[in-house]
Amino acid sequence: MKLEHIKSLSPDELGFYGDFGGAFIPELLDPNVRALKEAFNDAFEDSDFQEAYIPLLKQYVGRPTPLYFSEKLSRTHGANIYLKREDLNHTGSHKINNAIGQILLAKRMDKTRIIAETGAGQHGVATATACALMGMECTVFMGANDIARQAPNVQRMRYLGAEVVAVESGSQTLKDATNEAIRQWINHPDAYYLIGSVVGPDPYPTIVAYFQSIISREIRDQLMEETGTSSPTKIVACVGGGSNAAGAFYHFYEESNVDLIAVEAAGQGLNSGKSAATSVLGKPGILHGSKTLLMQTGDGQVVEPHSISAGLDYPGIGPLHAHSISIGRTQVVTITDSEALEAAGELSRNEGIIPALESAHALAALNKIELNKDDVVVVNLSGRGDKDMSTYENYTL
Numbered sequence: 001m002k003l004e005h006i007k008s009l010s011p012d013e014l015g016f017y018g019d020f021g022g023a024f025i026p027e028l029l030d031p032n033v034r035a036l037k038e039a040f041n042d043a044f045e046d047s048d049f050q051e052a053y054i055p056l057l058k059q060y061v062g063r064p065t066p067l068y069f070s071e072k073l074s075r076t077h078g079a080n081i082y083l084k085r086e087d088l089n090h091t092g093s094h095k096i097n098n099a100i101g102q103i104l105l106a107k108r109m110d111k112t113r114i115i116a117e118t119g120a121g122q123h124g125v126a127t128a129t130a131c132a133l134m135g136m137e138c139t140v141f142m143g144a145n146d147i148a149r150q151a152p153n154v155q156r157m158r159y160l161g162a163e164v165v166a167v168e169s170g171s172q173t174l175k176d177a178t179n180e181a182i183r184q185w186i187n188h189p190d191a192y193y194l195i196g197s198v199v200g201p202d203p204y205p206t207i208v209a210y211f212q213s214i215i216s217r218e219i220r221d222q223l224m225e226e227t228g229t230s231s232p233t234k235i236v237a238c239v240g241g242g243s244n245a246a247g248a249f250y251h252f253y254e255e256s257n258v259d260l261i262a263v264e265a266a267g268q269g270l271n272s273g274k275s276a277a278t279s280v281l282g283k284p285g286i287l288h289g290s291k292t293l294l295m296q297t298g299d300g301q302v303v304e305p306h307s308i309s310a311g312l313d314y315p316g317i318g319p320l321h322a323h324s325i326s327i328g329r330t331q332v333v334t335i336t337d338s339e340a341l342e343a344a345g346e347l348s349r350n351e352g353i354i355p356a357l358e359s360a361h362a363l364a365a366l367n368k369i370e371l372n373k374d375d376v377v378v379v380n381l382s383g384r385g386d387k388d389m390s391t392y393e394n395y396t397l
């Protein structure tokens with residue numbers, strides 16, 4: 001298997017997808033970003049790179065992940081519902097697909113130190129894991145608030161040998177951890193900054209989408225085998241920054257008969273002031289080095305997002321999604337904290353699969369979209385729920 005670029009998903013020379021994207025960075029980082037772009041383009045052309053990457057996905061990560069037909073969900077919703085089991089990846093989510101790919105890039109660039117930020121801790125764990133595998137030094141920045149709500153992942157990172165630094169500024173969540181990681185990168189331009197989603201300055205969104213595209217590449221083959229057709233009618237994925245969604249949508253962007261459905265966290269309600277529904281509530285602005293849809297006040301201050309799920313608690317969205325939503329290619333559904341919790345409980349008790357809170361948002365969206373019996377729907381189950389057990393327990397009891 002070989003990964004391929006999709007033409008319509010390549011940004012222009014300045015890194016723009018339509019009106020969104022680009023690289024809004026301090027001049028100091030310019031050489032870094034340029035070197036990264038060169039290394040990526042070079043790796044992409046080099047068959048040795050794919051020959052190193054794809055076997056690692058197979059033998060280390062455990063890919064391909066199953067495409068599971070859920071009879072119960074299918075009956076409930078009156079359509080054919082499949083779950084793409086990214087929860088079964090090594091370390092428990094899709095994040096490892098990207099972490100392994102970027103660590104290989106970092107190695108190509110002769111880097112020895114990795115900086116990363118993390119929200120739910122899944123990207124931090126994936127990065128710490130890949131660093132342990134490849135003998136890299138690893139520092140992970142994490143909001144103090146997230147450290148408290150995702151304790152098991154903090155323990156894992158530290159046990160894997162990473163340094164976890166608590167970020168005490170702002171809402172003490174992902175946005176603040178990202179600010180701090182960028183600050184560190186400016187001070188240590190010799191380090192490799194490993195971004196965990198399709199956000200940040202060009203070329204990161206392109207790189208991360210590319211490494212996650214393995215998800216839709218597999219869905220194609222698996223659906224073909226199961227149903228005789230390689231495309232679903234709908235694909236549903238939750239969006240924090242948008243990497244699992246970008247990966248799940250990737251090979252279907254150019255097929256207009258496949259509905260792409262992005263699910264955002266409405267938190268305590270869309271208009272409650274405690275939400276993370278970026279594309280619905282956001283306006284164009286610049287966040288973490290790229291122009292995107294951003295939750296902000298009238299005078300451009302970033303609004304603190306809220307979601308019960310740490311992985312969706314981000315005030316921006318990848319520029320690729322902002323573009324695709326603005327041209328009407330991607331549809332958006334929003335799901336509240338309690339709707340997500342309910343969907344998580346249902347999948348756990350009916351299918352014996354405990355989903356991550358993030359993924360539970362995608363599952364809950366099945367209640368919000370019109371379905372008929374001929375629909376073939378793939379829900380990207382981005383991760384498993386071990387890290388969310390204390391939240392689930394508090395809610396159920």
Ligand SMILES: *Cc1c(COP(=O)(O)O)cnc(C)c1O
Pocket residue numbers: 093094095120122123196197198238239240241242243244245311312356358359382383384
């Ligand atoms: C990080 C995470 C997300 C959100 O990140 P995306 O970049 O939007 O995919 C979703 N699900 C899980 C399980 C995660 O760990």
